[in-house]
Amino acid sequence: MRSLLITVGLIVFSLNAYAQVKTDSLLNDAELTLEDAIQVAVANNPEVNQAILSVKDADELVDIAYSEVYPNISSSLNYTRNIEIPVSYLPAQIFDPNAPEGQLIGVPFGTDNNWQGGFTVQQNIFRGEVFVGLSTSEIYKAVQQENLRAVTQQIITRTRVAYYQVLIAKEQLRLQQTQIKRLEQNLNDNQARERAGLVDEYAVLQLEVQLSNQRPQLIEARYAVDEAYRNLKVALGIPLEIDFEIKGNLNSFDIIATDVVSDENAGIKRIDQMNPFTFEKKNDEWSSLIEDRGDVRVLDARLSLNEKEIQAVKSRFLPTITASYNLQWSAAQSGSPKFFQNPEPNTAPNRIQSLAINVSLPLFEGFKRKSDVQRAQIARKDIEVQQRAAKLAAENEIASSAEQLNKSYETATARKQALSQAEEGYQRALKRLENGIGSQMEVTDAELQVRHAEVDYALMVFQYLSAKAQYDLATGQVPFVDTIEMDIE
Numbered sequence: 001m002r003s004l005l006i007t008v009g010l011i012v013f014s015l016n017a018y019a020q021v022k023t024d025s026l027l028n029d030a031e032l033t034l035e036d037a038i039q040v041a042v043a044n045n046p047e048v049n050q051a052i053l054s055v056k057d058a059d060e061l062v063d064i065a066y067s068e069v070y071p072n073i074s075s076s077l078n079y080t081r082n083i084e085i086p087v088s089y090l091p092a093q094i095f096d097p098n099a100p101e102g103q104l105i106g107v108p109f110g111t112d113n114n115w116q117g118g119f120t121v122q123q124n125i126f127r128g129e130v131f132v133g134l135s136t137s138e139i140y141k142a143v144q145q146e147n148l149r150a151v152t153q154q155i156i157t158r159t160r161v162a163y164y165q166v167l168i169a170k171e172q173l174r175l176q177q178t179q180i181k182r183l184e185q186n187l188n189d190n191q192a193r194e195r196a197g198l199v200d201e202y203a204v205l206q207l208e209v210q211l212s213n214q215r216p217q218l219i220e221a222r223y224a225v226d227e228a229y230r231n232l233k234v235a236l237g238i239p240l241e242i243d244f245e246i247k248g249n250l251n252s253f254d255i256i257a258t259d260v261v262s263d264e265n266a267g268i269k270r271i272d273q274m275n276p277f278t279f280e281k282k283n284d285e286w287s288s289l290i291e292d293r294g295d296v297r298v299l300d301a302r303l304s305l306n307e308k309e310i311q312a313v314k315s316r317f318l319p320t321i322t323a324s325y326n327l328q329w330s331a332a333q334s335g336s337p338k339f340f341q342n343p344e345p346n347t348a349p350n351r352i353q354s355l356a357i358n359v360s361l362p363l364f365e366g367f368k369r370k371s372d373v374q375r376a377q378i379a380r381k382d383i384e385v386q387q388r389a390a391k392l393a394a395e396n397e398i399a400s401s402a403e404q405l406n407k408s409y410e411t412a413t414a415r416k417q418a419l420s421q422a423e424e425g426y427q428r429a430l431k432r433l434e435n436g437i438g439s440q441m442e443v444t445d446a447e448l449q450v451r452h453a454e455v456d457y458a459l460m461v462f463q464y465l466s467a468k469a470q471y472d473l474a475t476g477q478v479p480f481v482d483t484i485e486m487d488i489e
Contacts, residue, residue, distance in 0.1 A: 030244050033247045034163050035480075040238065041155050042480070045235065045236070055144045058144040062140075064137070069124060076117060081114075112334045114330070116330045117328070120324065120326050121324065121325040122323070125357075127320045143298065143301040152481050156480060157478060159235045162231050169228040173225050179451050186207055190204050191204055255409070277402070277468065289398055289476075295390050299387045306379055313376050322357075325356075326356075394474060398474040398475060400470075404467035404470075408463060419453040422449040423450055425449060425450075
């Protein structure tokens with residue numbers, strides 16, 4: 001086993017093999033922890049994969065940008081066979097002084113076979129857009145990397161919430177099953193008491209009505225669990241036909257305690273504590289917590305990219321200087337072509353070399369360049385507006401999630417105490433009924449109090465965990481995004 005520290009860019013690539021192994025294990029009805037779910041989601045989710053492709057594409061654009069500063073070398077080879085040699089007409093007196101005035105004579109110019117070949121080298125000496133483009137391509141790559149980080153933050157948060165939704169759905173199903181089990185037990189007990197003459201038939205009928213009303217809710221709870229699992233599979237990016245169970249129990253999760261009460265909640269508690277939240281009733285320093293947010297960092301990178309774009313557009317007003325070197329050979333031969341043989345003495349190859357420096361200065365192209373600069377500056381102002389809006393939204397999201405966390409902390413003790421008291425009250429109601437000093441109504445009321453207390457506590461834990469996931473996203477401190485320590489075989 002090797003312990004690796006993986007940054008966000010390496011997480012996605014390194015986890016592909018791990019995710020495949022984990023996905024294969026799911027086919028065998030594996031038990032999935034929250035950390036497993038996050039790793040599989042990061043490696044398999046289509047949105048993350050699309051962001052990875054954008055980073056790869058940015059790498060290629062960097063190479064393209066650097067190709068502009070390298071020399072451009074090209075070669076050419078041409079062979080021409082003159083089926084009929086071109087003829088030009090010249091005055092006949094050139095060849096015969098006695099020829100009549102104005103008489104023309106056709107003279108063939110050229111040879112049957114002509115070869116030409118050579119090399120051309122072109123090099124940019126100065127071109128403003130090229131040199132600005134080098135740094136621009138690097139910034140563009142940084143934008144895509146920040147986008148990958150932001151997408152990964154969102155996918156991990158979505159996976160956490162989907163995971164918690166499965167837990168609350170399972171808890172509600174369990175509570176419905178417990179409720180029906182209690183009603184069935186009470187019904188059996190009352191039927192026995194009816195036969196003994198201790199209660200009348202109406203008491204039994206009341207329980208039968210309650211049981212009939214409760215069973216449809218059990219069916220709905222089962223469908224809710226199936227739906228929650230489907231949503232989690234979508235977040236994980238795995239086929240819906242894969243079946244697995246997740247690990248965790250909301251009713252035994254203590255949001256205040258730092259230690260884990262049960263092993264099944266160890267993974268949830270560990271991830272919950274990766275970005276600790278300090279209980280405070282009020283905090284006015286939210287602006288200092290948004291620097292690591294994915295969307296804010298993407299906008300910062302986009303602003304840097306826009307500044308380079310403005311420089312690139314302004315560089316179009318500068319001259320362009322290029323150099324070119326040309327080396328060419330040419331040869332001619334009459335008669336049948338003799339390839340790869342020494343040419344005739346009078347048709348030896350002719351070599352030509354040339355070196356040129358070209359300076360181009362655009363003087364006037366209408367108002368296009370000026371408008372391009374203004375558009376780029378308008379785009380920068382638009383990004384600055386988006387930055388301000390994103391920071392305001394971020395502060396509001398942090399405040400909202402923090403308030404929900406504070407509320408959960410403040411109500412946790414009361415919820416836990418209410419659950420304990422409700423369970424004790426239910427046990428006392430049963431004993432009173434058994435001793436003949438209580439009534440079935442008391443037992444039913446006590447049972448309802450237990451159910452409400454259990455539901456309220458589980459919902460409180462679910463709201464806390466969901467709010468904590470949103471708080472981590474709002475502050476840009478999502479677990480496993482920047483660093484992750486894992487064992488790879």
